[in-house]
Amino acid sequence: xxxxxxxxxxxxxxxxxxxxxxxxxxxxxxxxxxxxxxxxxxxxxxxxxxxxxxxxxxxxxxxxxxxxxxxxxxxxxxxxxxxxxxxxxxxxxxxxxxxxxxxxxxxxxxxxxxxxxxxxxxxxxxxxxxxxxxxxxxxxxxxxxxxxxxxxxxxxxxxxxxxxxxxxxxxxxxxxxxxxxxxxxxxxxxxxxxxxxxx
Amino acid sequence: xxxxxxxxxxxxxxxxxxxxxxxxxxxxxxxxxxxxxxxxxxxxxxxxxxxxxxxxxxxxxxxxxxxxxxxxxxxxxxxxxxxxxxxxxxxxxxxxxxxxxxxxxxxxxxxxxxxxxxxxxxxxxxxxxxxxxxxxxxxxxxxxxxxxxxxxxxxxxxxxxxxxxxxxxxxxxxxxxxxxxxxxxxxxxxxxxxxxxxxxxxxxxxxxxxxxxxxxxxxxxxxxxxxxx
Numbered sequence: 309x310x311x312x313x314x315x316x317x318x319x320x321x322x323x324x325x326x327x328x329x330x331x332x333x334x335x336x337x338x339x340x341x342x343x344x345x346x347x348x349x350x351x352x353x354x355x356x357x358x359x360x361x362x363x364x365x366x367x368x369x370x371x372x373x374x375x376x377x378x379x380x381x382x383x384x385x386x387x388x389x390x391x392x393x394x395x396x397x398x399x400x401x402x403x404x405x406x407x408x409x410x411x412x413x414x415x416x417x418x419x420x421x422x423x424x425x426x427x428x429x430x431x432x433x434x435x436x437x438x439x440x441x442x443x444x445x446x447x448x449x450x451x452x453x454x455x456x457x458x459x460x461x462x463x464x465x466x467x468x469x470x471x472x473x474x475x476x477x478x479x480x481x482x483x484x485x486x487x488x489x490x491x492x493x494x495x496x497x498x499x500x501x502x503x504x505x506x507x
Numbered sequence: 508x509x510x511x512x513x514x515x516x517x518x519x520x521x522x523x524x525x526x527x528x529x530x531x532x533x534x535x536x537x538x539x540x541x542x543x544x545x546x547x548x549x550x551x552x553x554x555x556x557x558x559x560x561x562x563x564x565x566x567x568x569x570x571x572x573x574x575x576x577x578x579x580x581x582x583x584x585x586x587x588x589x590x591x592x593x594x595x596x597x598x599x600x601x602x603x604x605x606x607x608x609x610x611x612x613x614x615x616x617x618x619x620x621x622x623x624x625x626x627x628x629x630x631x632x633x634x635x636x637x638x639x640x641x642x643x644x645x646x647x648x649x650x651x652x653x654x655x656x657x658x659x660x661x662x663x664x665x666x667x668x669x670x671x672x673x674x675x676x677x678x679x680x681x682x683x684x685x686x687x688x689x690x691x692x693x694x695x696x697x698x699x700x701x702x703x704x705x706x707x708x709x710x711x712x713x714x715x716x717x718x719x720x721x722x723x724x725x726x727x728x729x730x731x732x733x734x735x736x
Contacts, residue, residue: 383613
């Protein structure tokens with residue numbers, strides 16, 4: 309069991325990285341990765357919301373929607389739950405943890421429309437994971453997002469000094485750099501399975 | 508009539524959602540491994556965009572300003588659920604090809620962005636035309652991206668063999684890095700044409716159409732966009 313959980317966790321970070329391999333959450337990846345501290349702030353908020361959202365939507369789907377034959381309402385219910393959850397977290401954080409709110413508050417409203425969060429809640433159900441596996445999968449997806457953001461913010465620091473052709477300035481060269489970063493992640497394919505299969 | 512035509516054609520080229528406004532990047536990159544998937548995704552998003560624009564525009568005086576975003580999301584999610592059922596029933600192949608990106612149309616920034624920026628301020632007919640134009644502009648970009656990636660990566664176009672068998676397909680282009688690469692080059696091409704025709708304007712990542720812009724006021728990407736042009 310532990311090996312399976314570890315496989316899911318590291319697989320989500322390296323092999324199925326949400327940003328670089330599965331293309332979920334590209335908007336914040338391109339928008340917020342220019343500075344390291346904002347990249348980390350955004351990612352921590354994403355990890356938090358992903359884990360929280362999955363731990364709420366999984367029971368709702370399994371114990372509420374499926375028994376009452378309402379599984380087709382999945383999309384509507386999940387997005388509303390995530391929206392409400394983000395709002396609640398924001399209110400609670402503002403009241404009880406002002407320093408944390410100051411650090412992460414800006415990013416919270418943006419997370420509702422981050423497709424990685426809705427993506428992870430739906431894909432754990434498509435995979436047929438149990439509750440523990442789902443939670444680990446969501447955490448892995450969040451940490452993978454953090455890794456991609458931190459790595460890429462370093463790449464972008466370098467890009468600032470580069471002088472690409474005029475038409476490549478700004479976003480196009482950033483996308484090409486993202487392509488190369490993503491290519492480096494392709495190298496992890498199969499690594500995780502082999503490490504854990506050996507045991 | 509002229510205004511209607513202008514609204515419709517806006518989304519096709521002048522404000523092309525993917526290449527000019529940089530909205531809806533995730534599906535643009537993810538589903539364009541084959542041209543036909545791009546076409547399917549584009550048409551699916553167009554359906555949701557037109558329907559949600561019509562409903563939101565019809566309800567624009569009823570929905571209180573404070574809860575408008577949740578209300579928009581509910582409307583959009585409803586149409587996405589309808590779409591999911593239709594696609595599952597009539598084009599199951601597309602359903603499995605698009606996978607998770609079909610339900611994720613809910614959080615596609617193009618749709619929420621158009622609801623916030625256009626449908627909430629304009630009449631039903633104009634909003635429908637805006638949705639149609641934006642949707643078709645999005646579809647066009649996806650088909651172009653998909654065609655390039657499929658042609659270079661698999662040697663085929665809409666499933667037909669185009670490249671001679673002696674040319675080895677470059678698998679890179681249908682892998683995730685190829686998506687980033689083709690999108691970057693395509694965007695550079697658009698900017699190059701803009702420079703040539705002397706018709707350049709400030710470009711930023713998302714904030715222009717980002718539905719959360721009202722909440723965050725651009726703080727999310729403060730300094731992140733200073734240098735973008």
